[in-house]
Amino acid sequence: MKMKKYTAPTMVEAMKKVREDFGDDAVILSSSVIKSKGFLGLFQKRSVEVVAGFDQKAEKPIYEPPARAVLPARSDAAESLQAEMQEMKKMIKGMQQSDRTLEKYPDELIPLLVKLQTQGLAHEYIAEAGDALYEQMKKEKKDFTETEQLELLKQWFSAKLREVSFGGISYTKKYINVLGPTGVGKTTTIAKIAARALLEEKKKIGFITTDTYRIAAIEQLRTYANLLQAPVEIAYNATDFAAAIEKLQDRDLIFIDTAGRNYKETKFVEDLQRLVDFSLDMETFLVLSTTSKEQDMDIIIERFEKFPIEKFIFTKTDETSSVGSMINLMLKYSIGMAYFTDGQEVPEDITEANFEKLFTLLLAGDQHA
Ligand SMILES: Nc1nc2c(ncn2[C@@H]2O[C@H](COP(=O)(O)OP(=O)(O)OP(=O)(O)O)[C@@H](O)[C@H]2O)c(=O)[nH]1
Numbered sequence: 164m165k166m167k168k169y170t171a172p173t174m175v176e177a178m179k180k181v182r183e184d185f186g187d188d189a190v191i192l193s194s195s196v197i198k199s200k201g202f203l204g205l206f207q208k209r210s211v212e213v214v215a216g217f218d219q220k221a222e223k224p225i226y227e228p229p230a231r232a233v234l235p236a237r238s239d240a241a242e243s244l245q246a247e248m249q250e251m252k253k254m255i256k257g258m259q260q261s262d263r264t265l266e267k268y269p270d271e272l273i274p275l276l277v278k279l280q281t282q283g284l285a286h287e288y289i290a291e292a293g294d295a296l297y298e299q300m301k302k303e304k305k306d307f308t309e310t311e312q313l314e315l316l317k318q319w320f321s322a323k324l325r326e327v328s329f330g331g332i333s334y335t336k337k338y339i340n341v342l343g344p345t346g347v348g349k350t351t352t353i354a355k356i357a358a359r360a361l362l363e364e365k366k367k368i369g370f371i372t373t374d375t376y377r378i379a380a381i382e383q384l385r386t387y388a389n390l391l392q393a394p395v396e397i398a399y400n401a402t403d404f405a406a407a408i409e410k411l412q413d414r415d416l417i418f419i420d421t422a423g424r425n426y427k428e429t430k431f432v433e434d435l436q437r438l439v440d441f442s443l444d445m446e447t448f449l450v451l452s453t454t455s456k457e458q459d460m461d462i463i464i465e466r467f468e469k470f471p472i473e474k475f476i477f478t479k480t481d482e483t484s485s486v487g488s489m490i491n492l493m494l495k496y497s498i499g500m501a502y503f504t505d506g507q508e509v510p511e512d513i514t515e516a517n518f519e520k521l522f523t524l525l526l527a528g529d530q531h532a
């Protein structure tokens with residue numbers, strides 16, 4: 164992909180220039196409104212800067228093979244390249260469509276809406292938010308400053324997310340059960356939450372692990388438990404699980420660590436159902452990594468619908484610059500958010516979720532970009 168920067172007095176004119184050069188194959192990569200200094204704040208000029216990218220195939224080929232050239236047989240590599248190109252084309256088409264939908268908004272709003280796009284927020288929510296802001300602008304018959312836009316956007320998100328709840332473990336349920344796919348950070352997150360329960364809330368804590376597939380998994384939990392001077396029970400089957408519950412009766416809170424499996428396969432979900440006693444006084448959290456593809460998270464959530472998922476825990480926000488999928492999933496499934504985690508340090512790198520913090524994360528996300 165090639166990139167080129169355009170400056171024009173308005174977004175519409177900038178887009179026109181982009182199209183003149185590259186037709187419909189152009190993709191808007193970023194846009195911003197620039198204000199010239201002017202003289203004592205007077206005669207300020209506004210312009211729009213747009214960076215457009217385009218698929219190089221859209222350009223005239225520099226070399227065209229002679230009409231009767233003999234083409235080599237297609238190799239596997241060529242085929243996979245072809246598949247990759249198809250994938251890219253689809254992606255570009257999707258992006259183009261979303262850029263078109265932004266065209267109807269005034270220039271002032273574009274940078275903020277592009278920001279939401281880069282965060283991976285679903286197009287329907289961007290359109291809803293864009294419409295709400297634009298309507299307000301028309302109603303008040305004025306342009307909004309960046310701060311005013313942010314305030315309005317925050318109000319919009321706050322209303323939109325009203326139906327989902329935020330906040331960590333309740334401390335009223337004895338069992339805290341953590342589920343999720345392989346390697347998303349379940350064990351590390353349990354250690355972070357348990358450490359806080361012990362250090363800040365002075366709770367007597369204990370652990371049960373049902374992750375008996377790898378020796379290292381048991382050792383990992385033992386290491387954290389030892390640091391917190393808390394007992395660990397290992398449950399290979401439902402009988403062990405019941406025995407472990409019995410042994411840890413004197414504890415205020417019992418954290419249950421489960422194995423990360425490929426939960427796209429239903430047999431692993433069924434194993435979990437057989438092993439963990441969900442009828443206990445229990446809060447169950449589904450841990451998802453923000454570095455995963457949203458479609459993959461979708462499949463996992465659907466697989467886990469048979470469990471009483473209290474809230475999501477989203478991990479690895481430090482490893483991604485797009486956190487919009489957290490919001491998409493919360494709204495799609497009407498499931499709230501308990502924590503998000505942003506690093507490997509135990510117990511520091513965890514934040515109990517609330518709306519303010521989520522909103523800040525959504526708008527601050529490009530430091531890693
Ligand atoms: N960058 C980053 N790494 C994290 C975060 N949380 C966990 N990790 C790392 O992710 C890796 C996997 O973490 P685990 O806690 O073992 O994940 P798990 O879900 O228990 O893994 P399995 O039990 O194997 O399914 C480790 O290297 C963690 O240090 C986070 O918020 N940010």
Ligand SMILES: [Mg+2]
Nearest residue numbers: 349350374380
């Ligand atoms: Mg684990």
